[in-house]
Amino acid sequence: MKVEPMDEIIFADYLAETRKALKNQVLQHALADLQNRFGRGTALAYQNLPEGPDLRLKAHEIRMEAIGNLDVLLATLAGNVRKNGGQVFFAEDAAAAVDYCLGVAARHNARLAVKGKSMISEEIGLNRALANAGIEAVETDLGEYIVQLAGEGPSHIIAPAIHKNRDDIGRLFADRLKIPYTNDPPSLTRAARKSLREKFLTADIGFSGCNLACAETGHITTVSNEGNIRMAITMPRVHVAIMGMERVAARLQDHDMLLRLLCLAAAAQNMSTYVSYIGGPRWKQQVDGPQEFHLVILDNGRSRILADEQFREMLYCIRCAACLNVCPVYGKIGGHSYGHPYSGPMGAVIMPLLAGINAGRDLCQGETLCGACRDACPVNIDLPRMLLALRAKLADGDDRWNVVRADRGEKAAFHLWSWIIRNRRVYEFFLRLASWGQRFFPHHNGMIRRLPPPINGWTRHRDIHPPAAQSFMQRWKKGL
Amino acid sequence: MEQQAFIGRIRSALGRASTTAPNAADLCTSRFSAEQREILERIHNRSQAQRRRLLERLKEMAAPIHLNIIPVQDASQAAAAVADLVRHKKPEWGEQKCIATWKHPLVEDLQLANVLSDQQVPVYVIDPNDRQFKGLSAAQARQQLRTRVIASYIGVTAADYCMADTATLVLRTRPGQARSVSLVPSIHIGVIHIEQIIADLKELYALLLWDPEDRKEGLTNCMTFISGPSKTADVEATMVHGAHGPREVYILVITNSAAGQILPGR
Numbered sequence: 043m044k045v046e047p048m049d050e051i052i053f054a055d056y057l058a059e060t061r062k063a064l065k066n067q068v069l070q071h072a073l074a075d076l077q078n079r080f081g082r083g084t085a086l087a088y089q090n091l092p093e094g095p096d097l098r099l100k101a102h103e104i105r106m107e108a109i110g111n112l113d114v115l116l117a118t119l120a121g122n123v124r125k126n127g128g129q130v131f132f133a134e135d136a137a138a139a140v141d142y143c144l145g146v147a148a149r150h151n152a153r154l155a156v157k158g159k160s161m162i163s164e165e166i167g168l169n170r171a172l173a174n175a176g177i178e179a180v181e182t183d184l185g186e187y188i189v190q191l192a193g194e195g196p197s198h199i200i201a202p203a204i205h206k207n208r209d210d211i212g213r214l215f216a217d218r219l220k221i222p223y224t225n226d227p228p229s230l231t232r233a234a235r236k237s238l239r240e241k242f243l244t245a246d247i248g249f250s251g252c253n254l255a256c257a258e259t260g261h262i263t264t265v266s267n268e269g270n271i272r273m274a275i276t277m278p279r280v281h282v283a284i285m286g287m288e289r290v291a292a293r294l295q296d297h298d299m300l301l302r303l304l305c306l307a308a309a310a311q312n313m314s315t316y317v318s319y320i321g322g323p324r325w326k327q328q329v330d331g332p333q334e335f336h337l338v339i340l341d342n343g344r345s346r347i348l349a350d351e352q353f354r355e356m357l358y359c360i361r362c363a364a365c366l367n368v369c370p371v372y373g374k375i376g377g378h379s380y381g382h383p384y385s386g387p388m389g390a391v392i393m394p395l396l397a398g399i400n401a402g403r404d405l406c407q408g409e410t411l412c413g414a415c416r417d418a419c420p421v422n423i424d425l426p427r428m429l430l431a432l433r434a435k436l437a438d439g440d441d442r443w444n445v446v447r448a449d450r451g452e453k454a455a456f457h458l459w460s461w462i463i464r465n466r467r468v469y470e471f472f473l474r475l476a477s478w479g480q481r482f483f484p485h486h487n488g489m490i491r492r493l494p495p496p497i498n499g500w501t502r503h504r505d506i507h508p509p510a511a512q513s514f515m516q517r518w519k520k521g522l
Numbered sequence: 523m524e525q526q527a528f529i530g531r532i533r534s535a536l537g538r539a540s541t542t543a544p545n546a547a548d549l550c551t552s553r554f555s556a557e558q559r560e561i562l563e564r565i566h567n568r569s570q571a572q573r574r575r576l577l578e579r580l581k582e583m584a585a586p587i588h589l590n591i592i593p594v595q596d597a598s599q600a601a602a603a604v605a606d607l608v609r610h611k612k613p614e615w616g617e618q619k620c621i622a623t624w625k626h627p628l629v630e631d632l633q634l635a636n637v638l639s640d641q642q643v644p645v646y647v648i649d650p651n652d653r654q655f656k657g658l659s660a661a662q663a664r665q666q667l668r669t670r671v672i673a674s675y676i677g678v679t680a681a682d683y684c685m686a687d688t689a690t691l692v693l694r695t696r697p698g699q700a701r702s703v704s705l706v707p708s709i710h711i712g713v714i715h716i717e718q719i720i721a722d723l724k725e726l727y728a729l730l731l732w733d734p735e736d737r738k739e740g741l742t743n744c745m746t747f748i749s750g751p752s753k754t755a756d757v758e759a760t761m762v763h764g765a766h767g768p769r770e771v772y773i774l775v776i777t778n779s780a781a782g783q784i785l786p787g788r
């Protein structure tokens with residue numbers, strides 16, 4: 043399958059970016075603050091649900107049913123959207139989706155596009171494609187707008203600009219919006235409000251993502267706090283919504299639960315400020331709303347995930363970012379280290395699956411498997427299990443996913459190790475060898491300071507206990 | 523074509539033939555249940571005292587999200603409240619004060635044009651069927667109305683429902699009930715009757731699905747939930763109101779039970 047813009051994603055910088063992030067004090071501070079507020083707030087909110095925290099398990103079942111019947115749901119959704127007067131395009135890959143969007147824009151002679159925050163448009167590389175076609179594409183979520191002005195990518199789904207402090211943003215706005223320097227958040231917000239209002243009122247076409255769709259009624263739902271998505275899909279002549287094919291719920295009733303969990307999980311809110319259910323273009327008698335509504339449903343590697351029972355669960359994801367808000371790894375390395383807007387535990391599973399497991403190796407190996415993400419996930423996705431499954435593929439290779447075994451030496455070493463620990467005598471021999479040999483390494487306070495290569499990584503940041511002179515088994519035999 | 527191939531790929535990923543797929547109507551139809559019936563009955567049999575309690579709940583939930591709830595007796599008190607806001611609030615983008623309103627019985631009952639005439643504030647009813655647009659094409663009328671909404675600093679709408687638990691206005695779009703009126707002006711005033719307050723999303727969904735009137739109309743092509751003013755925390759996690767949508771939102775709740783008679787569908 044062709045997965046174009048994904049090919050260009052470079053995960054090779056994972057380690058370098060990680061080191062940079064760890065040294066960045068602004069980022070470290072912001073990440074800690076973010077996790078403190080959202081991570082805890084969401085956990086508390088789950089406890090206070092009228093149905094109790096088990097609602098997450100119920101939501102898991104609903105998602106399982108939806109994904110297990112995705113063929114029927116998508117056909118029904120498409121039928122109902124068309125019945126409501128909308129147009130539906132099924133895009134096999136990013137290139138097809140982008141071509142379709144450009145086609146719509148060209149038919150309407152669009153020069154200016156406004157965009158609501160949408161991860162999926164980053165996935166298909168829409169901004170660059172629009173720019174290449176001579177169409178100005180403006181991100182309108184304040185955080186996205188900031189990172190776009192700075193020529194960067196978002197570092198968190200809900201808070202795209204958390205890596206910047208108010209001084210950074212003040213300087214950026216002074217430079218790019220030609221306003222007097224200020225670092226006062228209300229003034230900065232007002233400056234963006236003013237400049238973006240112009241864009242909203244003059245844009246020819248609005249792009250949005252889709253948080254959830256409902257097959258029964260043929261609606262898509264968008265959620266925001268700023269109102270930018272409402273602006274982007276109300277004021278321009280055309281609205282194009284792009285959705286990952288997995289974002290569909292069967293019935294309106296399922297929507298209730300998913301929407302509530304989404305708002306809680308994303309920002310510990312009972313309800314986001316704006317929720318719009320869009321079902322088609324403006325009717326003849328209506329004053330406003332777009333004259334055309336297009337829904338682009340994207341596969342781009344998702345059907346391959348669907349086909350693998352081990353990873354199908356990843357398609358239950360509603361991209362709420364709750365897992366980012368509790369992940370100890372994300373909390374230190376931030377979003378940019380992941381090399382793509384899909385970051386955190388969710389990104390560490392989805393990116394290798396979408397862009398290649400070998401290419402995304404560092405992502406799935408970088409997480410700790412602590413399980414915090416699973417507990418925070420509103421649909422109870424077992425991310426740690428899938429991280430492990432990805433690692434197993436890296437260790438053993440896998441034809442179906444074109445995974446080349448990551449490291450033959452590593453595999454051989456583990457075979458050897460497994461043989462050693464299954465043979466008591468050999469094991470004892472090595473233990474004795476180790477307790478004898480350790481005296482040659484530098485010590486400090488009774489701890490080994492440094493181990494020799496290739497295992498020197500163990501002692502790079504800490505000392506380790508030396509092996510005991512006698513093993514437990516030896517002492518046991520002697521009657522302790 | 524591309525749809526067939528697409529769905530075909532999903533089908534083979536799921537490992538089934540088109541003949542073994544479940545029936546779409548079964549799968550994608552909400553089911554009426556005893557629980558749903560109970561919810562509906564609860565809504566329809568609500569006593570005046572219970573409605574008052576919902577109003578209190580609404581006030582309680584609205585406060586932390588900076589949503590202002592103003593209970594008023596009747597339409598004339600509501601109109602006075604609007605006049606008061608018009609007097610004290612300054613336009614954000616220009617000098618001229620003007621307001622845009624929905625064409626809706628609850629809003630019309632306020633007679634805002636009269637009430638605001640002494641302040642010399644024009645009231646634009648955003649209605650394409652208004653007499654003044656006779657002779658204009660629909661596109662021309664729309665263009666004029668759009669300009670008026672953009673010029674207005676206050677937008678007055680009604681609402682279909684208001685959910686107390688989340689302090690959320692529910693607005694459906696109809697001719698004369700434009701989406702932009704609750705979005706583009708700097709201040710949004712929603713006028714509702716106390717009978718329109720419901721408890722939560724569950725009740726809303728039950729109404730949308732099973733109440734004969736609501737069901738007939740469905741969600742319309744744009745149903746919007748509004749819970750408070752537009753807000754952002756994208757600059758150093760500092761909460762600021764008025765990112766793109768209205769900076770302030772007021773809900774005027776008319777409590778006089780007789781006034782509910784003018785609600786559509788009664």
Ligand code: SF4
Nearest residue numbers: 359360362363365419
């Ligand atoms: S994996 Fe779960 S917690 Fe993470 S973004 Fe997806 S739905 Fe949210």
